[in-house]
Amino acid sequence: MYAKCGSIGNSRKVFDETTEKDLVTWTTLVIGCGMNGYGAEATEIFDEMISSGVQPDQILLMSVISACSHAG
Numbered sequence: 001m002y003a004k005c006g007s008i009g010n011s012r013k014v015f016d017e018t019t020e021k022d023l024v025t026w027t028t029l030v031i032g033c034g035m036n037g038y039g040a041e042a043t044e045i046f047d048e049m050i051s052s053g054v055q056p057d058q059i060l061l062m063s064v065i066s067a068c069s070h071a072g
Helices: 008-017 023-035 039-051 058-071
Strands: none
Touching (some): 008 023, 023 039, 023 058
């Protein structure tokens, strides 16, 4: 919801407060960054996700690519 309104900071806050992050929570944050033109942040989140041991799926990979393309 926050990301749709352009508030990535609040989106990240909710994400950080989530105790059990799964592929869906990571993907949602990446998509939110992409929708708002934050491609660099999307790739940083992707790196964090990999470091945490969560494996990406095709949807997440496409979301990262899309976020980068929207960033310019």
